Amino acid sequence: MSNEATWSVGRVAKRCGIKVSTLHFYEQKGLIRSWRNQGNQRRYKPDVLRRISVIKAAQKLGITLEKIKDTLADLPDNRTPTVEDWERLSTRWHKMLNNRIARLAKLRDSLGSCIGCGCLSLSKCPLYNPNDEVAEHDIGPVLLNSKSSAT
Amino acid sequence: MSNEATWSVGRVAKRCGIKVSTLHFYEQKGLIRSWRNQGNQRRYKPDVLRRISVIKAAQKLGITLEKIKDTLADLPDNRTPTVEDWERLSTRWHKMLNNRIARLAKLRDSLGSCIGCGCLSLSKCPLYNPNDEVAEHDIGPVLLNSKSSAT
DNA sequence: ACTTTACCTCAACCATACTTGAGCTTTTAA
């Protein structure tokens, strides 16, 4: 290894348990960054590992790559992120998670009473009602989530 | 309307707030059923409404159409499902939801301590660790979820 | 009767999140 503080794409992939192609993909999507060596090969700073771990964690929470990217965009570009930087992300997702957990719990509690009940007025049924979805929008900046409803 | 107890694809779509194409799609995927009238048009029994409401609810819970289909397969084919039939589904998903909520809560609690921490050994980090995923498998029959891990 | 609306099939297309493969270059290890 030419530099202890520098990672090749293969090393990162192996360390993180993901494929090289995924790293390419994330880079192309703007989720991670690299520079090139003389032979045009990607090189990474060690903090890419944490970035990837955060990406993977966020995905487990059901956050899309787009939103993850938006959130990661708040990390400083010019310097290596500090513990505080990462904790801001954490706080953000923590809030969103609380939200999501609450929604799931609500849904769970609706299940028993609703599935078997006589309420076929789907527009009023708590199970079917899309109101709950709104809460998701308080994560990440701007979020042009302009999905129109079906007709 | 020729028959009060019979629904056309358009009526169902409007009532459920989904598109006709979605109904076609669900039928093609085996999630719902219909018979044809003399002019080859789809006709539905009223319980298709509940079926769709359940499908939509399950999707909100993050269940895939495949799993939903597997679970719906437990409903009787020969007769209209009873309240008990629907409640069996409900119970099943209720359990799964509890599971998922617990996992999310765990993840949420890991967030603060992990994102900012020094643990870059991703294979051990509770945030990154895929162990939690196993719990999902207790929903639906058989589930040949043969995804090999990345290398 | 005739026009409009609804419905039909089939193929193609969209987004997300990646993976695979071809063809070629760079690094690394014996």
Added chain:
DNA sequence: TTAAAAGCTCAAGTATGGTTGAGGTAAAGT
């Protein structure tokens, strides 16, 4: 020094969950 391993780019393919459009038939309204 040379062969294997690793990396590069770009295009195409995979799976999920639908949507859109073309070209044609059926049913409903007036």
